[in-house]
Amino acid sequence: MTWESALSDEALIAIVDDDESVRVAMGGMVESFGYASATFQSADDFLNSSQLPGASCLILDVQMDGISGLELHARLLATGHRIPTIFMTAFPEARTRERALRAGAVCFLAKPFGRDDLLGCIENALGKQAP
Template structure:
């Protein structure tokens, strides 16, 4: 059985590294991207079980990335993270169907609990691992 794939999109190198270390230690197949466009051009889009993305990034932001995926028919459970939360942004994210909205710095257990609520325990049946 293949480990569930989690993709991370965040422009902060330390956040990417920390999340990769945490989630890899839990047995997930993790790949991090600096910008949304790199993720969208990757082979990981079609096999990602969960996407964790920052809200504020250069170029396409995390909510725009989520919207772009939905518009292309890709329903990847998405957790958005932000260091600059606003009530309006949180409401927009949840209305758009994100699975979680976490404020940096968040507790590792909070992120793990959010991932587990998504039942990310196996690769999606309709996607092939790369």
């Protein structure tokens, strides 16, 4: 699988991370795959966004100021928003990984991760097969 082969059919990938440099880099990477991206600096920003209903996939940092990625995912599920979710973290603890996967995460990525790893997770979240 190569990242150059991915093309979008109007999928919107929402990225929530409290680190601006990560948001910018992730948004650019997602767009280089051919998908639209929307970035948010906090869970509250995403929850209050008009982009929430249109998100095809959600990429969440596990540890953020305020509402954590795991808490945001739980709130979305509780309100009927079942968005395929990819968690990412700089602190990949086994317990946190297990908790995220039990909650229905599509992928759990340890930072730093490669482009192909992210693309594979996004394609998995969107139900696409690698070419």
